[in-house]
Amino acid sequence: MNGSGTILVTGAARRLGAAVLRDLLRHGVAGDPPADRIVAVDLREPSPEDRVEGVETLSADLRTPEVAAVIARVRPHTVLHLDVLAAPSQAGSRTAMKERNVIGTMQLLAACQKAPSVRRLVVKSSAAVYGCAARDPALFTEDTQPHRPPRSGYGKDVTEVEGYVRGFTRRRPDVAVTVLRFASFLGPNVQTAFVDYLSLPALPTVLGFDPRLQFVHIDDVVRAVRYAAGDTHPGTYNIAGSGVLTLSQIARRLGKPTAPIPAFATSAFGALLKRIGAADFTGDQLNLLTYGRVLDTERMVSRLGLKPHYSTAQAVAAHAETVASRPLIGPDAVAAAERRLTSLLAGRAVRRESRTLRDDEAQRESDAAVDEADWKEDG
Amino acid sequence: MSEQHTPPHAAGRPPTDVIDSVGRLLGGPDWERRAARGLAFLRRRITGDYEVDEFGYDQELTDNVLLGACRPLYERYFRVETRGIEKVPAQGGALIVANHSGTLPLDAIMTQVALADHHPAQRRLRMLAADVVFTMPFVGELARKAGHTLACNPDAERLLFGGEVVGVWPEGFKGIGKPFADRYRLQRFGRGGFVSAALRTGTPIIPTAIVGAEEIYPKIGDIKPLARLLNLPYIPVTPTFPWLGPLGLIPLPSKWYIAFGDPIETSGYDPGAAEDPMLVFNLTDQVRETIQDTLYRLLLQRRSVFF
Numbered sequence: 001m002n003g004s005g006t007i008l009v010t011g012a013a014r015r016l017g018a019a020v021l022r023d024l025l026r027h028g029v030a031g032d033p034p035a036d037r038i039v040a041v042d043l044r045e046p047s048p049e050d051r052v053e054g055v056e057t058l059s060a061d062l063r064t065p066e067v068a069a070v071i072a073r074v075r076p077h078t079v080l081h082l083d084v085l086a087a088p089s090q091a092g093s094r095t096a097m098k099e100r101n102v103i104g105t106m107q108l109l110a111a112c113q114k115a116p117s118v119r120r121l122v123v124k125s126s127a128a129v130y131g132c133a134a135r136d137p138a139l140f141t142e143d144t145q146p147h148r149p150p151r152s153g154y155g156k157d158v159t160e161v162e163g164y165v166r167g168f169t170r171r172r173p174d175v176a177v178t179v180l181r182f183a184s185f186l187g188p189n190v191q192t193a194f195v196d197y198l199s200l201p202a203l204p205t206v207l208g209f210d211p212r213l214q215f216v217h218i219d220d221v222v223r224a225v226r227y228a229a230g231d232t233h234p235g236t237y238n239i240a241g242s243g244v245l246t247l248s249q250i251a252r253r254l255g256k257p258t259a260p261i262p263a264f265a266t267s268a269f270g271a272l273l274k275r276i277g278a279a280d281f282t283g284d285q286l287n288l289l290t291y292g293r294v295l296d297t298e299r300m301v302s303r304l305g306l307k308p309h310y311s312t313a314q315a316v317a318a319h320a321e322t323v324a325s326r327p328l329i330g331p332d333a334v335a336a337a338e339r340r341l342t343s344l345l346a347g348r349a350v351r352r353e354s355r356t357l358r359d360d361e362a363q364r365e366s367d368a369a370v371d372e373a374d375w376k377e378d379g
Numbered sequence: 380m381s382e383q384h385t386p387p388h389a390a391g392r393p394p395t396d397v398i399d400s401v402g403r404l405l406g407g408p409d410w411e412r413r414a415a416r417g418l419a420f421l422r423r424r425i426t427g428d429y430e431v432d433e434f435g436y437d438q439e440l441t442d443n444v445l446l447g448a449c450r451p452l453y454e455r456y457f458r459v460e461t462r463g464i465e466k467v468p469a470q471g472g473a474l475i476v477a478n479h480s481g482t483l484p485l486d487a488i489m490t491q492v493a494l495a496d497h498h499p500a501q502r503r504l505r506m507l508a509a510d511v512v513f514t515m516p517f518v519g520e521l522a523r524k525a526g527h528t529l530a531c532n533p534d535a536e537r538l539l540f541g542g543e544v545v546g547v548w549p550e551g552f553k554g555i556g557k558p559f560a561d562r563y564r565l566q567r568f569g570r571g572g573f574v575s576a577a578l579r580t581g582t583p584i585i586p587t588a589i590v591g592a593e594e595i596y597p598k599i600g601d602i603k604p605l606a607r608l609l610n611l612p613y614i615p616v617t618p619t620f621p622w623l624g625p626l627g628l629i630p631l632p633s634k635w636y637i638a639f640g641d642p643i644e645t646s647g648y649d650p651g652a653a654e655d656p657m658l659v660f661n662l663t664d665q666v667r668e669t670i671q672d673t674l675y676r677l678l679l680q681r682r683s684v685f686f
């Protein structure tokens with residue numbers, strides 16, 4: 001096959017990489033041309049549970065020119081660049097994360113630019129490129145210019161990554177480049193800053209703000225990568241589950257109490273949470289928890305043809321199941337309380353009814369009797 | 380409670396009747412049914428089992444709580460009378476454009492109540508608000524839940540394409556924060572963004588004149604340094620505020636009229652019409668003059684500010 005049907009996957013030792021590899025194998029690596037070979041590249045060997053049979057595993061450091069040698073040897077047709085890390089914990093430190101994201105992408109794209117075999121490139125990006133501000137429109141389309149571009153953290157990384165990808169697209173117009181801007185991931189085994197946040201016993205919120213949030217289930221992330229890898233869909237796509245939930249709704253659905261923090265105290269509080277390693281409540285994450293972010297996914301449906309299996313609400317429900325969260329006041333308890341109170345009301349009405357029958361005469365004149373009959377008819 | 384301690388005259392009146400009369404007093408004859416509905420509502424709120432749209436609009440909360448809270452103000456306090464509310468289409472998108480006044484945007488809120496309560500199709504008004512609204516805690520949150528969003532073309536067009544009635548007060552802070560001496564004199568109408576949104580979506584523009592809101596907080600001064608400090612567009616001085624403290628926040632009970640004008644159709648123009656600045660300016664002027672004329676006409680008919 002002269003390597004024409006080879007898919008190279010970066011970040012393959014991580015959970016998402018492994019899930020994508022399994023999915024590609026299960027679905028027969030369809031596409032145009034059909035891939036006959038999958039090469040998985042990562043810095044380290046995958047852990048035993050993330051090892052995928054049936055793919056070639058290579059360890060290479062994307063941050064070094066080593067990757068050029070790999071590309072030249074493997075001669076991939078399609079490159080799936082998934083080695084874009086969302087949280088410092090995934091790389092060890094913020095510095096390492098930034099290096100892997102930005103320098104890794106630079107090196108990989110430089111290598112791809114020199115490889116005539118590469119015809120298709122799919123890059124994992126994030127909705128974090130939009131930043132979030134009060135002055136942004138309610139929904140971000142792929143063409144929305146952010147009002148306040150992210151200046152730190154993951155958002156800045158993906159902004160830089162996308163900048164390099166644009167440069168690559170200009171220099172290699174023959175390569176179909178797809179950029180997938182994902183909403184926050186949720187689902188089994190997903191470890192993100194937001195999942196850490198949701199695992200806090202009480203959710204700190206910014207007093208007087210109830211952001212609209214959106215999520216994408218990890219299964220739909222994997223499908224989006226497969227759709228993008230299997231056919232030519234050049235362009236940028238927002239990927240998110242349909243619908244939105246407000247933060248207060250999420251807290252209620254998970255049965256978690258919220259702890260509103262006044263805006264002036266959030267940075268001190270966030271620094272404290274960070275120091276004890278509980279969760280990230282600073283920078284981009286704090287902005288997200290203040291103003292929220294919603295994506296317009298029309299292009300995802302109409303051009304990529306992806307209809308997510310999980311809506312935002314379903315992704316949150318799936319998250320609640322996987323963490324087996326024990327809510328402070330469960331929905332069952334609330335529903336039971338409601339039933340008890342309602343039956344109390346109905347019981348009162350019935351008791352009143354029988355009394356009415358007893359002192360028929362006395363009550364007949366009053367309008368109340370009519371009302372009670374109505375009530376009885378209604379059940 | 381045992382039988383022998385009950386006074387004889389109360390024997391036939393068990394204490395449940397007290398609950399009943401309180402219930403009737405608060406909720407009317409079918410208060411039990413209403414209470415059951417209220418309980419179901421509470422359960423949904425506690426468990427998060429309700430929907431918000433992508434703008435954050437919480438229709439359940441708006442219909443059950445927010446509109447109800449504003450209704451006494453509408454019915455009893457300002458005694459709002461509407462004219463031509465049936466000119467707002469029963470379905471599909473429409474753009475309500477109105478004059479802005481009164482220091483606080485009560486005029487916008489009353490227009491929302493008018494359309495929800497008194498329009499035959501009970502239309503829900505989605506307003507376009509200034510960006511400062513969404514930077515303020517609580518205010519921004521409440522505005523989104525009540526269905527409002529940032530005044531920008533993408534949001535306006537998305538709502539209009541979705542068949543919503545959108546409300547816009549194009550004078551913005553220039554209108555709502557103008558001195559009392561300038562009452563009922565329309566300010567500049569922005570840059571005509573609302574006209575291009577209507578043209579792009581082919582929705583009718585309904586020029587709307589609101590009389591009465593100018594007199595609720597007669598703004599006779601402005602504490603500019605404090606406003607700058609708090610990042611607000613103005614801190615008004617009225618005959619009662621800040622002199623009477625929180626009492627000064629009570630609006631004057633003026634009598635209000637909201638007159639909805641004849642729709643200006645935009646569906647007849649070419650698709651590229653929104654890119655024609657001349658046409659946009661002309662339509663903007665037409666809307667502005669219609670509202671100004673209606674205001675003058677209503678003011679002539681008005682007998683008094685308060686009755």
